[in-house]
Amino acid sequence: MTRFLLIGGVLAAAFWVFSIVDCALQPATRHRGVRKGIWILIVVLLPVIGGILWFAIGRRRAGDPGPTPQVHPDDDPVFLRGISKTEQDARIARLEEELARLDDETDEGPNPGATPEPRP
Known part of the structure; x- marks a missing residue:
């Protein structure tokens, strides 16, 4: 049982670090919802849940078109x-x-x- 907790903790820490780095390195145009700095705070303060939220809600996919700017x-x-x-x-x-x-x-x-x- 201790082995599973240790492996789960290591995987959770690796996922947390990966999600922080991914959020920090994405350009500001690839963030949905709130600004980049707030996403980083969410991921840092809510380690696993923040990373899941980042990948599920906050990160815009490469093919996902952003809001179209209004052209006069x-x-x-x-x-x-x-x-x-x-x-x-x-x-x-x-x-x-x-x-x-x-x-x-x-x-x-x-x-x-x-x-x-x-x-x-």
Whole structure:
């Protein structure tokens, strides 16, 4: 019986060290759930259970796609290639006209120092 406990203890210690090293050496993009430092704390403070949690929940597999970053239209090369030069020029002209119109408008609201008139 002592032999099984000794072998189990050695295997548990080896698994614990392996899971700490694996968690520490993985890049930050391969961690799920919480940040890398918190995963290391979980694995260190909960020796066997933390390692099991790390391999079951926290470690993202190599083929597992991560969260897809949001690409805005002006950063998307496919979108930018699809726009023709005339469309770009027309869009720029519309935006310039809108900016000019907004610059020309005057506020018709009350003066900043005046008190508002009561509505009937």
